[in-house]
Amino acid sequence: xxxxxxxxxxxxxxxxxxxxxxxxxxxxxxxxxxxxxxxxxxxxxxxxxxxxxxxxxxxxxxxxxxxxxxxxxxxxxxxxxxxxxxxxxxxxxxxxxxxxxxxxxxxxxxxxxxxxxxxxxxxxxxxxxxxxxxxxxxxxxxxxxxxxxxxxxxxxxxxxxxxxxxxxxxxxxxxxxxxxxxxxxxxxxxxxxxxxxxxxxxxxxxxxxxxxxxxxxxxxxxxxxxxxxxxxxxxxxxxxxxxxxxxxxxxxxxxxxxxxxxxxxxxxxxxxxxxxxxxxxxxxxxxxxxxxxxxxxxxxxxxxxxxxxxxxxxxxxxxxxxxxxxxxxxxxxxxxxxxxxxxxxxxxxxxxxxxxxxxxxxxxxxxxxxxxxxxxxxxxxxxxxxxxxxxxxxxxxxxxxxxxxxxxxxxxxxxxxxxxxxxxxxxxxxxx
Numbered sequence: 362x363x364x365x366x367x368x369x370x371x372x373x374x375x376x377x378x379x380x381x382x383x384x385x386x387x388x389x390x391x392x393x394x395x396x397x398x399x400x401x402x403x404x405x406x407x408x409x410x411x412x413x414x415x416x417x418x419x420x421x422x423x424x425x426x427x428x429x430x431x432x433x434x435x436x437x438x439x440x441x442x443x444x445x446x447x448x449x450x451x452x453x454x455x456x457x458x459x460x461x462x463x464x465x466x467x468x469x470x471x472x473x474x475x476x477x478x479x480x481x482x483x484x485x486x487x488x489x490x491x492x493x494x495x496x497x498x499x500x501x502x503x504x505x506x507x508x509x510x511x512x513x514x515x516x517x518x519x520x521x522x523x524x525x526x527x528x529x530x531x532x533x534x535x536x537x538x539x540x541x542x543x544x545x546x547x548x549x550x551x552x553x554x555x556x557x558x559x560x561x562x563x564x565x566x567x568x569x570x571x572x573x574x575x576x577x578x579x580x581x582x583x584x585x586x587x588x589x590x591x592x593x594x595x596x597x598x599x600x601x602x603x604x605x606x607x608x609x610x611x612x613x614x615x616x617x618x619x620x621x622x623x624x625x626x627x628x629x630x631x632x633x634x635x636x637x638x639x640x641x642x643x644x645x646x647x648x649x650x651x652x653x654x655x656x657x658x659x660x661x662x663x664x665x666x667x668x669x670x671x672x673x674x675x676x677x678x679x680x681x682x683x684x685x686x687x688x689x690x691x692x693x694x695x696x697x698x699x700x701x702x703x704x705x706x707x708x709x710x711x712x713x714x715x716x717x718x719x720x721x722x723x724x725x726x727x728x729x730x731x732x733x734x735x736x737x738x739x740x741x742x743x744x745x746x747x748x749x750x751x752x753x754x755x756x757x758x759x760x761x762x763x764x765x766x767x768x769x770x771x772x773x774x775x776x777x778x779x780x781x782x783x784x785x786x787x788x789x790x791x792x793x
Contacts, residue, residue: 393611394607394654394655395654395655396654396655396656397654397656397782398656398658398750398781398782399656400778400781400782402509402757403658403695403696403754403757404469404470404509404510404696405469405695405696405697405708405709405712405758406468406469406470406696406697406698406699406708407470407471407472407617407660407696407697407698407699408423408468408470408471408472408508408698408699409471409472409474409478409514409698409700410471410472410473410474410478411473411474411478411479411480412473412474412475412479412487412490412491412494412513413479413482413486413490415473415493415494415497416497417497417500417501417506419471420467420468420471420501420506420507420508421467421506422702423467423468423702423705424463424464424467424468424702424705426702426703427463427467427702427703427705427706428460428463428464430668430675430702430703430706431459431460431463431706433672434668434672434675434676434679435676435679435706437456438452438453438455438456438457439452441455441456441459441706441710442455442456444676444679444680445679445680445683445707445710445711445714446680447710447714448718451714451717451718454713454717455710455713455714455717456710458709458713458759458760459706459709459710459713461759462709462713462758462759463705463706463709465759466508466509466759467705468508468705469508469509469510469758470508470509470510470511470548470696471508471510471511471512472511472512472513472514472548472550473494473498473511473512473513473514474513474514475487475490475491475513475514475515475516475526475529476514476515476516476517476552476553477552477622478514484525484528487525487528487529488528488529488532491513491528491529491530491532491533491536492532492533492536494513494533494536495532495533495534495535495536495537495540496536496540498511498512498537498544499536499537499540499541499544502544502546507544507546508546509546510546510547510548511544511546511547511548512546512547512548512549512550513529513530513533513549513550514549514550514552514586515527515529515530515533515549515550515551515552516529516552517551517552517553517554517559518551518554518559518562518563519553519555519559527566530549530566530570531570534570534574534581535574538574538576543576543580543581547581548582548583548584548614548615549581549582549583549584550583550584550586550617551563551583551584551585551586552586552588552619553586553588553589553619553622554585554586554587554588554589554592554605555589555591555592555601556591556601557601557604557605557607557608558608560585560605560608560609560613561608561610563583564608564609564610564612567581567583567612579611579612581612582612582613582614583609583612583613583614584613584614584615584616584617584660585602585605585606585609585613585615585616585617586616586617586619587602587616587617587618587619587623587644587648588619588622588623588626589622589623589626590623590626590627592605593643593644593647593648594647600647600650600651602616602647602648602651602652603651606651606652606655606657609657613655613657614656614657614658615657615658615659615660615696616648616651616652616657616658616659616660617660617662617698618636618641618644618645618648618659618660618661618662619662620634620635620636620641620662620663620664620665620698621634621662621665623640623641623644623662624638624640624641627640634665635664635685636661636662636663636664636685636689636697637685637688641662645659645661645692645694649693649694658695658696659693659694659696660694660696660697660698661689661694661696661697661698662697662698663697663698663699663700664681664682664685664700664704665700666678666681666682667700667701667703667704668682668701668703668704668707669701669703675703678703679703679706679707682704682707682708682711683707683710683711685697686707686708686711686712687711687714687715690711690712690715691715695754709758709759712758712760713758713759713760715760716751716754716755716758716760716761717755717760717761719751720752720755720760720761720765720766720769721769723748723751723752724752724766724769724770725769726744726748727745727748727749727752727770727772727780728769728770728771728772730744730745730748731745731770731771731772731776731780732771745780746780746781746782748780749772749777749778749780749781750781752766752770752777753774753777753778753781756774
């Protein structure tokens with residue numbers, strides 16, 4: 362190479378050094394508050410099973426009931442596609458993958474519920490159910506029947522139920538640690554959070570447990586359930602949910618929207634309480650903006666319209682659930698709640714169709730970006746991140762196969778991970 366041409370500058374090096382020194386606290390704050398997505402698998406849903414009803418065969422039972430619903434109400438690819446409006450190209454791939462998913466891994470994320478879905482129980486009974494939950498989860502992880510993510514939803518931190526919730530959590534976590542180490546897929550859900558101080562109190566509770574059990578500080582994370590208007594807009598007009606993320610001190614893993622409690626809080630009539638109500642859209646948009654870049658993931662809520670009864674009623678409920686799930690995916694809510702085994706076929710059908718119908722275009726765009734090739738779309742590094750994240754989520758849930766993604770992108774799983782989770786400040790560097 363020839364000699365590099367000299368260019369003229371006007372500023373002394375000390376100017377740049379001074380600016381960097383002045384922004385060092387900001388750099389540290391950016392790294393702390395906005396570390397980006399953790400890059401771990403993101404479940405497509407959460408299933409709630411009451412603490413008194415959860416059993417060793419609950420996951421397999423949900424899968425079997427979902428398969429039975431398919432066999433009864435849409436026994437083949439064509440009939441299932443006709444109900445949901447799937448194209449001919451998607452009909453067989455989606456149907457076959459849904460059945461395979463229900464046979465292999467019917468539930469991705471399960472919460473044993475000790476809150477609304479549990480109802481009133483005596484203390485001795487709840488103690489026994491919490492201890493049993495710990496034992497069954499331990500056994501499930503040991504024998505390979507566990508969902509990728511499992512945990513409990515305790516009662517909230519409000520005065521009337523606070524002590525009971527703390528005791529249930531203590532019994533559950535103690536049972537897990539007595540049996541060995543905490544499972545990697547452990548997830549806790551803190552419901553009905555109204556004030557950031559309640560999040561802080563929960564952090565102190567987890568700190569005390571970790572200290573008592575000799576666990577690494579920060580080992581236990583949790584989800585924050587957004588079910589009250591005050592969690593979105595505080596009395597002083599600030600976004601309380603953003604302060605809740607900060608109050609979690611790095612432990613928050615998710616924000617889960619509670620469709621019916623939140624809607625009722627705003628006075629929405631029962632017939633109109635749904636995840637596509639304008640009130641729901643507003644709440645989730647605030648949650649999404651507050652969580653962006655923090656590594657905290659946002660989950661949509663649920664529908665209470667169950668696919669039960671006649672085939673006509675089941676089909677109507679399936680179409681509703683499928684449409685709500687597709688709507689959520691388009692708005693970047695990649696997780697939601699499923700309330701009944703009959704929701705599983707349409708959850709996976711919506712998710713698989715979402716990833717398969719956009720797969721080839723996303724793969725071609727990412728391949729062109731990685732190879733610095735031209736195309737009909739000029740993508741930026743941030744878009745490459747979105748494309749690779751899209752493909753990774755499709756692989757993880759079973760919508761896509763690693764081999765077909767590698768064939769169309771020319772990229773390995775490690776390559777995709779690299780595009781999906783660049784370090785802060787490295788986005789522009791990847792465009793070279």
